[in-house]
Amino acid sequence: MTEARHRPRRTVGDSLEDFERDLISNLYYQRGTTIESASGPDGYHTLAVTVRDRLVDRYARTAAAHYAANPRFVYYLSAEYLLGRQLRQNLLYTDTERWVRPIAEDLGVSLEALEVYDVEPGLGNGGLGRLAACLLDSLATLDIPAVGYGIRYEFGIFKQTFRDGRQVERPDDWTFYGNPWEFPAPDDRQLVGFYGATQPDPRDPGGLRRVWVPGETVRGEPRHMLVPGYGTQTVNIIRLWQARASRESFDLARFGVGQYVEAVDDIVRAENISKVLYPDDSTEPGRELRLKQQYFLVACSLRDIIRRYRLRNSGWEHFADKVVIQLNDTHPVMAVTELMRLLVDEHGVGWDEAWDITRRTFNYTCHTLLPEALETWPVRLLERLLPRHMEIIYAINHFFLEEVRAAYPGDTDMPRRMSIIQEGDERRVRMAHLAVIGSTAVNGVAELQTKLLAETTLHDFAVLWPERFHNVTNGVTPRRFLRMANPRLSELITGALGDEGWLTDLERLHGLGTHADDPDFRAAWRAVKRQNKGDLAAAVERATGVLIDPDALADVMIKRFHEYKRQQLKLLHVITMMNRIRADPQATYVPRTVLFGGKAAPGYLAMKQLIELVNAVAGVVNTDPVLARHLRVVFPPDYNVTKAQFVIPAADLSEQISLAGKEASGTGNMKLALNGALTIGTLDGANIEIRDRVGADNFFLFGMDAQAAADLRRSGYSPRAYYEADFELRLAVDTIASGAFAKGDRDAFAPVVDAMLHRDEYMALADYRAYVDCQDTVEQAWLDTERWTRMSILNTARCGFFSSDRTVREYCERIWKVDPVRVNP
Ligand code: GPK
Numbered sequence: 001m002t003e004a005r006h007r008p009r010r011t012v013g014d015s016l017e018d019f020e021r022d023l024i025s026n027l028y029y030q031r032g033t034t035i036e037s038a039s040g041p042d043g044y045h046t047l048a049v050t051v052r053d054r055l056v057d058r059y060a061r062t063a064a065a066h067y068a069a070n071p072r073f074v075y076y077l078s079a080e081y082l083l084g085r086q087l088r089q090n091l092l093y094t095d096t097e098r099w100v101r102p103i104a105e106d107l108g109v110s111l112e113a114l115e116v117y118d119v120e121p122g123l124g125n126g127g128l129g130r131l132a133a134c135l136l137d138s139l140a141t142l143d144i145p146a147v148g149y150g151i152r153y154e155f156g157i158f159k160q161t162f163r164d165g166r167q168v169e170r171p172d173d174w175t176f177y178g179n180p181w182e183f184p185a186p187d188d189r190q191l192v193g194f195y196g197a198t199q200p201d202p203r204d205p206g207g208l209r210r211v212w213v214p215g216e217t218v219r220g221e222p223r224h225m226l227v228p229g230y231g232t233q234t235v236n237i238i239r240l241w242q243a244r245a246s247r248e249s250f251d252l253a254r255f256g257v258g259q260y261v262e263a264v265d266d267i268v269r270a271e272n273i274s275k276v277l278y279p280d281d282s283t284e285p286g287r288e289l290r291l292k293q294q295y296f297l298v299a300c301s302l303r304d305i306i307r308r309y310r311l312r313n314s315g316w317e318h319f320a321d322k323v324v325i326q327l328n329d330t331h332p333v334m335a336v337t338e339l340m341r342l343l344v345d346e347h348g349v350g351w352d353e354a355w356d357i358t359r360r361t362f363n364y365t366c367h368t369l370l371p372e373a374l375e376t377w378p379v380r381l382l383e384r385l386l387p388r389h390m391e392i393i394y395a396i397n398h399f400f401l402e403e404v405r406a407a408y409p410g411d412t413d414m415p416r417r418m419s420i421i422q423e424g425d426e427r428r429v430r431m432a433h434l435a436v437i438g439s440t441a442v443n444g445v446a447e448l449q450t451k452l453l454a455e456t457t458l459h460d461f462a463v464l465w466p467e468r469f470h471n472v473t474n475g476v477t478p479r480r481f482l483r484m485a486n487p488r489l490s491e492l493i494t495g496a497l498g499d500e501g502w503l504t505d506l507e508r509l510h511g512l513g514t515h516a517d518d519p520d521f522r523a524a525w526r527a528v529k530r531q532n533k534g535d536l537a538a539a540v541e542r543a544t545g546v547l548i549d550p551d552a553l554a555d556v557m558i559k560r561f562h563e564y565k566r567q568q569l570k571l572l573h574v575i576t577m578m579n580r581i582r583a584d585p586q587a588t589y590v591p592r593t594v595l596f597g598g599k600a601a602p603g604y605l606a607m608k609q610l611i612e613l614v615n616a617v618a619g620v621v622n623t624d625p626v627l628a629r630h631l632r633v634v635f636p637p638d639y640n641v642t643k644a645q646f647v648i649p650a651a652d653l654s655e656q657i658s659l660a661g662k663e664a665s666g667t668g669n670m671k672l673a674l675n676g677a678l679t680i681g682t683l684d685g686a687n688i689e690i691r692d693r694v695g696a697d698n699f700f701l702f703g704m705d706a707q708a709a710a711d712l713r714r715s716g717y718s719p720r721a722y723y724e725a726d727f728e729l730r731l732a733v734d735t736i737a738s739g740a741f742a743k744g745d746r747d748a749f750a751p752v753v754d755a756m757l758h759r760d761e762y763m764a765l766a767d768y769r770a771y772v773d774c775q776d777t778v779e780q781a782w783l784d785t786e787r788w789t790r791m792s793i794l795n796t797a798r799c800g801f802f803s804s805d806r807t808v809r810e811y812c813e814r815i816w817k818v819d820p821v822r823v824n825p
Contacts, residue, residue: 059237204348219245230503291377324363326816336437341388436468443472448661450470470814473689474807533650557657558648558668561598572768576729576731590779590782657771704766723757
C-alpha cells in the first residue's frame with residue numbers, strides 16, 4: 001500500500017520559511033493569482049490548503065499504519081455532523097498558527113479577516129450532530145482507528161434570520177466559495193437501489209435468500225474530510241456521501257426531441273437525495289425523502305466498510321472482530337437489515353450466521369426520552385421503497401417473537417409490545433426496536449436517561465436482555481470548547497497548572513482547585529471573563545444593534561427551541577424581572593443581560609411564535625429607559641457552532657431548565673460549566689452529574705425531579721391552578737396576554753398564552769415559583785463577587801470528567817473493545 005516511496009520525498013516543510021513558500025506557491029498554482037491581486041477568498045483558500053497539506057501527510061501515515069496493523073475499526077454512522085469551523089482547529093492541531101500570524105502580519109492581512117470565509121459545515125441540527133463531531137475528535141486524539149460516515153448535504157441547517165422578530169429561514173449554501181477541506185474519492189462510489197420488487201433466488205429455492213431488482217439506482221460519491229487528533233499523528237477521516245444520478249439517468253431520447261428539461265428529470269430526482277438536511281430536531285416528519293436519505297447513507301457506508309474489510313481480510317468469520325458499527329440514534333438503523341441483505345442475498349451467507357455477524361457488529365446509541373422522537377416508518381412506505389428490507393424485517397421479527405414467546409409462554413401482550421411492527425390503522429416499523437434487537441450494546445447518553453430508558457421506553461427489552469444496556473455519559477472536546485473558544489482562560493489555566501497537559505487529560509483541571517482561594521488568581525479569572533464579555537458585547541452589538549454592559553450578569557440560554565427545554569419558563573422570568581422593575585423603579589437591581597440563541601424547526605409553529613415573543617420582549621425591554629438600565633435581552637440570530645464558541649466563554653449563568661426526565665443529556669451544559677459559568681438547572685440529563693461533581697454548593701438547583709414531574713402528570717396537571725395561586729406568575733402571563741409586547745394587540749400572542757394556561761405540556765408553570773426564587777439566590781451569590789469567582793473556578797476545576805476523551809475511552813473499553821494504533825512521525 002502506501003509505502004514511503006509512493007509519497008513525495010520531502011512532503012511539507014516544518015519551518016516558517018517552508019510554510020511561507022508553500023503559501024505563495026499554492027496561491028499561484030492553485031488559485032492562479034499573486035499576493036498583489038489576491039481576493040479574500042483566494043487568501044482563505046490558500047491558507048486552508050497549505051495547512052491541510054500538513055494534515056494530508058499525517059493522514060497518509062495513518063492510513064499506512066492502519067493497513068499494516070489491520071486493526072479492529074470503529075465505524076460511526078450518523079446522519080448529522082456539526083463540525084464547526086475548520087481553519088483555526090487545523091492551525092492548532094498542526095501547531096502552525098505561530099507561523100501564520102507573522103506571515104499574515106507581513107502581508108498586511110489578518111487571520112480574522114480571512115476567517116469570515118471559513119463557513120462551518122452545518123450538517124446537523126443540534127446536540128446529536130455536535131456530539132458526533134466531538135466523538136470523532138476524541139477518537140483521533142486517542143489514536144483509535146475510526147471512520148465517520150455521513151451525508152454531504154448540499155444545503156445544511158438553514159440560516160436563521162429575523163424579520164419583524166419572526167424567524168425566517170434562508171438556505172445554507174455552505175459550499176458557495178468551494179470547500180478546501182474535502183477530498184473527492186469518485187473511485188469509491190457505490191450504487192444504491194430503491195423501489196422495484198423481489199423474487200426467489202434459484203440458488204436457494206424456497207429459502208430465505210432472495211433477489212431484489214430495484215426500480216431506481218442512484219450513485220453515491222464519497223468525499224472525505226480530515227479529522228486530526230490533537231497532540232498525535234493520527235488523522236482519521238469522515239466520509240460524506242453525495243447522491244449522483246447514475247449515467248443512464250440522462251434521457252437521451254427526450255433530449256433528442258427537444259425536451260431538454262424533462263431529459264434531466266431523473267438526474268434531479270436522484271440528486272435530490274443529498275440536497276438538504278431535514279431541519280427537525282427530535283421530532284420526525286416521516287417523509288419519503290428522509291427515509292431515502294437514511295437508506296442512501298446506510299447502503300453506501302456498508303458497502304464501503306465491506307470494501308475496506310476485504311483489503312486485508314477474506315471470508316466472513318472475522319468480520320465482526322474487525323468491524324464495529326455505532327448507530328447514532330435511529331437514523332441509520334436500516335443498516336441492520338442492509339447488512340443482512342448483503343450477507344444473505346449478495347454473499348450467500350446462511351441466515352443464522354449472517355444474523356450472528358450482524359448482531360455482533362452493531363451497537364446503538366439512543367439520544368432521547370421523547371417517545372415521538374423514536375422513529376417509526378409506515379410499513380406501506382417501506383414495502384414500496386425497500387421491498388426486500390421489509391421482507392427481512394418480517395423475518396427478523398418472526399425469529400425474535402419466537403424468542404419472546406419462549407421467554408414469556410402464554411403472554412400475548414408481550415409479543416405485541418415488543419414487536420418491530422406496531423399494529424394499528426397504519427402499521428409501522430419501530431426503528432428503535434429493530435436497533436435493540438440487532439445490536440450487542442444499547443446505550444443512553446447520561447445516567448438518568450439510561451435509567452429511564454430501561455424503566456420506560458425500552459423497559460421490556462431491558463428486562464429480556466439486561467446485559468445489553470449501558471450508560472455512556474456524553475462529553476465535549478476541550479480543544480474546541482476551551483482551548484480554541486477561550487484562549488485567555490486556557491492561558492490562565494496552563495499558567496496555573498504548569499503545562500498544557502490538561503488539553504488531553506482534562507481531569508488535571510482539578511489542580512485549579514487549590515487556586516480557587518488565591519485572591520490574585522481569582523482576580524485574573526475575573527479579568528478573563530470580563531474581557532470575554534467585552535468581546536461578546538461588541539459582537540452582539542454588531543449582530544443586533546443592542547448595546548450590552550459587559551459588567552452585567554451574562555445569563556445565557558443557547559440551544560434549539562423546544563417546548564421541553566422550556567425557553568418559555570426563561571421568558572416568564574424575564575417578564576417577572578420587568579414587572580418588578582416597573583413596580584419599583586428606584587430599587588437596586590442586579591444588572592443582567594439575558595442572551596437567547598437557537599433555531600426552531602421551520603414547521604414547529606409554537607416555537608416559532610415563542611421566538612417572535614422573545615424578540616418582542618427584547619424590543620420592549622431594550623428601548624424602555626427604565627428597564628434597560630437594569631436589564632437587556634438579546635437574541636443574535638443563527639446560533640451555530642461558531643457562535644457557541646463566542647458566547648460560551650462569556651457566560652456567567654448557564655440556563656439548563658428542561659422539565660426533569662426530558663433532556664437526555666445536554667452538552668451545552670458541560671461546555672458552559674467548563675468555561676466557568678454557573679448552572680441554574682433542574683435534575684435532568686447530565687445536569688445531575690455536573691452537580692454531583694461540582695458540588696451542590698456550586699450549582700443552582702430548582703424544580704421538580706423526574707419522579708415528581710411524572711407524579712404530577714399522573715395526578716392530573718392543571719396549569720391554571722398555578723397561574724391563579726401565584727401573583728407574579730399571573731402578572732407575567734397577563735402581561736403577555738395584554739398585548740404589551742404587540743403594541744396592544746391582544747391576539748398576537750394569544751396562542752402562546754393559551755398553550756401555557758391550558759396545556760403546558762412540560763409543566764413550566766409548576767416550576768415557575770421555584771425557578772424565580774432560585775434566580776433570586778443567583779443574584780445574592782453574584783453580589784458576593786469573591787464567592788462567585790470561587791464557584792466559577794471550582795466549576796471548571798471539577799468538570800474534567802466531561803471531556804469527550806473520557807466518553808470515547810468508555811465506549812472503547814465497554815462497547816467497542818478497540819485498541820489504539822500509534823502512527824509514527
Ligand atoms: C436528541 F433525539 C435527539 C435528536 O433528534 N437530536 C438531538 O440533538 C440531543 N438530541 C439530546 O436532546 C441532548 O440531550 C443530547 O445531549 C444530545 O442529543 C447528544 O446526545
